[in-house]
Structures are given as structure tokens and as C-alpha cells.
Amino acid sequence: MHPAQDKSVRPGELALLRQIRGRAGLGRTPALRVGIGDDCALLRFGPDEEVTVTTDLSIAGRHFQLDWHPPEVVGHRVLARGLSDIAAMGARPVAAFLSLGLPAELTRAKGRGCAWIERFYDGLLALADTHKTPLAGGDLSESVLALADIVVVGAVPRGRALLRSGAQPGDWLYVTGTLGGAVAGLARLGAMAAAGRRRPPSIPTSLLPTLAAHLFPQPRIAQGLWLQRRRLATAGLDVSDGLSTDLMHLCEESDVAAEVEQAALPVHPAATLAQALHGGEDYELLFTAAPRMRIPRRIAGVPVTRIGRMVRRPRTGPAITLQTPEGAQPLEPHGWEHFA
Numbered sequence: 001m002h003p004a005q006d007k008s009v010r011p012g013e014l015a016l017l018r019q020i021r022g023r024a025g026l027g028r029t030p031a032l033r034v035g036i037g038d039d040c041a042l043l044r045f046g047p048d049e050e051v052t053v054t055t056d057l058s059i060a061g062r063h064f065q066l067d068w069h070p071p072e073v074v075g076h077r078v079l080a081r082g083l084s085d086i087a088a089m090g091a092r093p094v095a096a097f098l099s100l101g102l103p104a105e106l107t108r109a110k111g112r113g114c115a116w117i118e119r120f121y122d123g124l125l126a127l128a129d130t131h132k133t134p135l136a137g138g139d140l141s142e143s144v145l146a147l148a149d150i151v152v153v154g155a156v157p158r159g160r161a162l163l164r165s166g167a168q169p170g171d172w173l174y175v176t177g178t179l180g181g182a183v184a185g186l187a188r189l190g191a192m193a194a195a196g197r198r199r200p201p202s203i204p205t206s207l208l209p210t211l212a213a214h215l216f217p218q219p220r221i222a223q224g225l226w227l228q229r230r231r232l233a234t235a236g237l238d239v240s241d242g243l244s245t246d247l248m249h250l251c252e253e254s255d256v257a258a259e260v261e262q263a264a265l266p267v268h269p270a271a272t273l274a275q276a277l278h279g280g281e282d283y284e285l286l287f288t289a290a291p292r293m294r295i296p297r298r299i300a301g302v303p304v305t306r307i308g309r310m311v312r313r314p315r316t317g318p319a320i321t322l323q324t325p326e327g328a329q330p331l332e333p334h335g336w337e338h339f340a
Helices: 011-027 071-088 116-130 181-194 205-215 221-230 243-254 273-278
Strands: 032-034 049-059 092-102 135-142 147-157 172-176 233-239 256-261 284-289 302-312 320-324 327-330
Touching (some): 011 135, 049 071, 071 233, 116 135, 221 284, 233 243, 243 273, 243 284
Antiparallel strands (some): 049 147, 320 327
């Protein structure tokens, strides 16, 4: 966020940059030597660590709705997407970088309230503080469309990252938390908006348990670190595009197939089976482990469920089957896929 790079910088942008720098500086950690204010951030890593880098783009109308989602929710979700990728690798987050494009009206306060951008940073920085992940830099631009591109940098001991390619036939398949709650919450929020509530709608306290999985997804950083440090998992990724789609990614990268037990799936109380199988943005960890490994029922307070096993990939037939009371059924990937 270096204003000298843009000769057309206006006082409004300078003021925003100073405000962001002041707020982000409160979260500085020993791993961040130099943050916002210089041409580059300086990060410090351990001598035997590898660097993990992930980027995730959020666009108004596609990943969030300005008339559905409160600004704090948008900020939280933007960072949660990146942190979830770090968790999936069993890494510890080190720093975040945010490029934010906004229409000018979202940077201006209305009446006595705060500007949209201020409330956005309230949500993002609260989650950053929870996971000790300082905002170390980025960019700010006026845009006709609201969008946020988050980059999160992490660190993991050399050779210990959880990859998608390590699953073996015979491994058990596990997932953290519950599935389907995010897409179920999105459907409920959309119904509220369609009913003509406030823009964005105020969230009744009674509905927070139903909507929490969508509004405030919790990256499983502690759970990923726990698995990595104990070397229990053979492969892993996060459930961002839906169980069926993400499990297919794991099968393809590991060259294996999977059998999922329908009765074992931890379906969110507000979700249907279809939402649990194909709904995205749960940001739970999906991982495999050898049968000899003892995986606890809870990791850092979050439930862990064994939902199936990995098998040899057949020459023909489905890569994933769902074991139902009626027998084995092919499970096609019907989660989220851009451009499909």
C-alpha cells in the first residue's frame, strides 16, 4: 500500500491508507519485521520452514452481495477463505495482504454511521487478530465493482505440509465439523433479502445459529496444525467447493477412489443431505489417515467424523461412491465450479 506508486492519489485515498495502516499495525507479530508503509513487507521464517502462499478473489455479486451481507461479514469471509487454505496445508499463518477495489460511495460515512470500508475492516481484522495474522500490505483502488483479493502467507516445517496427493488405498477418510451449513445459511439469508428486509438485512439473534456457518466460517487452523505436528494425516484439503467436488480433487491428485458412508456424514442441523454433499464454503478439513493412526473424536474442540475410506481407483466406473441403504451409488461432483 505505497501511495507513491500512484501519481493520481487523492487526499481521500491517503487518508484511508493512513487509517488502514494505523489499524493493521496493532496486529504486528515477531514474524512481520516491516509491514504497511514501505515498498515491501519483510517476513521472518524459521530456518527449517517452507513458505505457503495462497490467494483468493472475492467479487460482489458472485462471492458476496452488498444488499445481503453486512460489511463485517464480508471482511471476515474474505480472510477466512485464505486462512482455510493455510489450515488445509497444516501451516501456521504469518501475514495477510489485501487488494481492495471499491466504488467511492463505500468509503464514505453516511450520517453518523461508519463507512462500509471501516466496518469491512472491523470484520477482517477481528479474524486476523484471532489467528495472529497481521495485515502486512496490499493495494487500494477505486472500482465500479466491489472486490477483494486476499493473499495469505504461512509457514510449515520442511517436508511436512499436508498435500492432496498423499492418500493411499485403505486410508480412512475424515472431516471436521458439519457439512452443508454454509449453503443452507445462504439460502435462508437470500430468502430474508427477498422478503424486503433492510439492506443488508439485520440478523435476528434467534437466527444466528442457523446462519453462523455461512456468515462467520471458522478456518480450522488449530486442527490443521494438530494433524501436521503429529504426522497423522496422509493427505488433506479444505471443503470450499463442496464435499463431492473437493473429494474428487483429492482422488485425482492421489490417484485413488473413495467410498463415502451416507449414514456417517455429519450433516448440519439446518442442511439437507444434498447440501452436505455438494454445498460449498463450509471450510472444514477433509483428510485421510492410515487405519493404524488413532484420530480423536475432537481436535481442539471441533468434532472429527470418519465418513469413509479410500480404495484403489477402478479402470472404469465412478471415482466416488456413496454407500446408501439402497446400496452403492455413484457420487458425481456437483459442488461449485467457476465457468461450468
